Amino acid sequence: MTGRLAAVAALLAFLLGLSVATFSDLRVFLPAILKGAVVTVEVTFWSLILFYVSAFLSGIGRGSKNTFIRWSCVVYIEVFRGTSLLVILFWFFFVLPEFGITLSPIVAGVLGIGLNFGAYGAEIVRGAIVAVPKGQYEACTALNISPLKRMLRIVIPQAVIIMIPGFTNLTIELIKATALVSAVTLVDITYASVQQNQLHYRTLEIFSVTLLLYYCFAQIVRFGMAMLEDYSKRHLLRKA
Amino acid sequence: MSDVKIRFDDVVKRYGPLVVLDHLNFQVADGEIVSIIGPSGSGKTTVLRVLMTLEEIQDGVIYVAGEPLNKMESGGRLVPASKAHVRRLRSRIGMVFQNFNLFPHMTALQNCIESPVYTNGLSKEEAIKASMELLDMVGLADKRDHYPSQLSGGQQQRVAIARTLAMRPEILLFDEPTSALDPEMVGEVLNVIRQLATAHSYTMLMVTHQMGFAREVSDRVCFFDKGKIVEQNVPAELFDRPQNERLQKFLSSVKEAH
Numbered sequence: 001m002t003g004r005l006a007a008v009a010a011l012l013a014f015l016l017g018l019s020v021a022t023f024s025d026l027r028v029f030l031p032a033i034l035k036g037a038v039v040t041v042e043v044t045f046w047s048l049i050l051f052y053v054s055a056f057l058s059g060i061g062r063g064s065k066n067t068f069i070r071w072s073c074v075v076y077i078e079v080f081r082g083t084s085l086l087v088i089l090f091w092f093f094f095v096l097p098e099f100g101i102t103l104s105p106i107v108a109g110v111l112g113i114g115l116n117f118g119a120y121g122a123e124i125v126r127g128a129i130v131a132v133p134k135g136q137y138e139a140c141t142a143l144n145i146s147p148l149k150r151m152l153r154i155v156i157p158q159a160v161i162i163m164i165p166g167f168t169n170l171t172i173e174l175i176k177a178t179a180l181v182s183a184v185t186l187v188d189i190t191y192a193s194v195q196q197n198q199l200h201y202r203t204l205e206i207f208s209v210t211l212l213l214y215y216c217f218a219q220i221v222r223f224g225m226a227m228l229e230d231y232s233k234r235h236l237l238r239k240a
Numbered sequence: 241m242s243d244v245k246i247r248f249d250d251v252v253k254r255y256g257p258l259v260v261l262d263h264l265n266f267q268v269a270d271g272e273i274v275s276i277i278g279p280s281g282s283g284k285t286t287v288l289r290v291l292m293t294l295e296e297i298q299d300g301v302i303y304v305a306g307e308p309l310n311k312m313e314s315g316g317r318l319v320p321a322s323k324a325h326v327r328r329l330r331s332r333i334g335m336v337f338q339n340f341n342l343f344p345h346m347t348a349l350q351n352c353i354e355s356p357v358y359t360n361g362l363s364k365e366e367a368i369k370a371s372m373e374l375l376d377m378v379g380l381a382d383k384r385d386h387y388p389s390q391l392s393g394g395q396q397q398r399v400a401i402a403r404t405l406a407m408r409p410e411i412l413l414f415d416e417p418t419s420a421l422d423p424e425m426v427g428e429v430l431n432v433i434r435q436l437a438t439a440h441s442y443t444m445l446m447v448t449h450q451m452g453f454a455r456e457v458s459d460r461v462c463f464f465d466k467g468k469i470v471e472q473n474v475p476a477e478l479f480d481r482p483q484n485e486r487l488q489k490f491l492s493s494v495k496e497a498h
């Protein structure tokens with residue numbers, strides 16, 4: 001794993017050096033793109049939190065015995081999975097004000113992305129929970145372990161490891177999807193690149209840098225999730 | 241000793257149209273050790289599962305230490321039991337499963353203290369002390385920090401027994417506790433159960449295919465067929481002088497298999 005990180009770092013350093021050498025105009029457009037990158041990171045960070053929280057809550061609630069909780073989760077999952085993210089963003093930013101709810105661009109962006117991906121994540125959580133063997137539930141009943149503690153201490157620790165590959169994919173997808181926040185007037189890395197290209201016409205240089213930055217983000221996520229998988233394999237689940 | 245610890249009163253358990261327990265009447269006295277034998281599919285496991293509240297029954301009443309399990313008394317009438325009522329009675333019963341059902345993400349010791357600490361609110365020190373005594377009793381004190389995957393089947397089942405005992409039940413249910421084990425590990429688990437049967441005052445209900453063992457430790461053996469007790473007696477009588485034809489057939493088929 002550290003080998004992979006080293007490779008990425010080396011590649012990054014090499015390309016950066018090459019860019020500086022080749023594209024002397026780098027400093028003309030790079031600051032603006034990096035400013036966009038900060039927006040992308042910010043939106044990604046908050047969206048990821050919302051994504052994981054809503055995925056877990058609705059994924060667990062989806063299997064609740066309580067009809068109201070179960071159906072609320074089903075409706076949420078269906079609505080946010082069955083519609084386009086771009087349209088959801090438009091709704092949060094342009095339609096809600098008509099009902100008197102005005103959201104800042106970043107809040108609208110984070111809500112749209114987090115809730116949309118949360119609905120997909122819910123299915124991963126649900127699938128992983130269902131995959132925990134029935135015998136584990138029966139042991140909990142026999143030991144008088146309450147449903148809440150059963151979920152938190154027995155089922156979820158075993159389910160987490162099943163979820164990791166799915167969540168790795170969705171997390172990377174989420175980073176890519178943050179490019180859509182330009183629709184709600186945010187200047188993220190993609191939109192900043194488009195703007196800089198219109199100003200300076202250095203298409204190859206600008207979009208090479210953009211591509212590289214996205215690639216690095218994805219690698220960081222892969223690295224983090226692989227570490228998490230490693231950890232949970234060692235500490236959470238030992239296959240009986 | 242003559243107190244009735246478990247009583248099935250006309251209990252009916254159905255899966256759809258399939259009748260698994262057919263108006264079952266059945267009692268176990270305090271401290272009594274009862275083995276259940278019978279052909280596959282006769283409802284032996286189901287008897288334990290309805291007692292452990294893993295399955296609901298469709299008719300009849302199950303009494304545990306004189307109190308109805310699935311019902312409770314309220315204003316002189318029997319009404320469906322509350323969760324608290326079920327939890328209270330359930331705490332008097334422990335069950336050992338065929339497939340152990342240990343928690344794979346916890347060590348042997350963590351498996352044992354999980355419920356005493358997080359359900360019964362025992363302090364960690366107390367729970368560890370009690371559980372270590374139990375792990376010692378089943379001969380696995382040195383395996384306290386091993387995960388289930390690092391233990392043999394026989395060792396896993398012994399940890400599962402210690403985990404069950406850590407809840408301090410009065411009634412122990414065993415569902416074919418050795419049938420998932422390799423033959424060379426059966427003995428070590430039977431030794432532990434034998435010790436529980438002879439040196440303690442548990443009321444035990446055991447489903448088993450180990451006829452020799454049932455004969456040795458039981459006060460009484462019940463032969464199940466088609467959801468009913470067809471014949472029951474002290475082991476020597478039941479095994480040596482079976483009256484019922486189906487029991488005779490069953491015993492000779494078991495003998496052939498060995």
Ligand SMILES: Nc1ncnc2c1ncn2[C@@H]1O[C@H](COP(=O)(O)OP(=O)(O)O)[C@@H](O)[C@H]1O
Nearest residue numbers: 255258260278279280281282283284285286287
């Ligand atoms: N969850 C279930 N759904 C439908 N039928 C079941 C279920 N569990 C058990 N049965 C049926 O109930 C009958 C008795 O099962 P069981 O008590 O496990 O038998 P035994 O332990 O004596 O082999 C069997 O015919 C079995 O197929």
Ligand SMILES: [Mg+2]
Nearest residue numbers: 284285286416
């Ligand atoms: Mg069975």
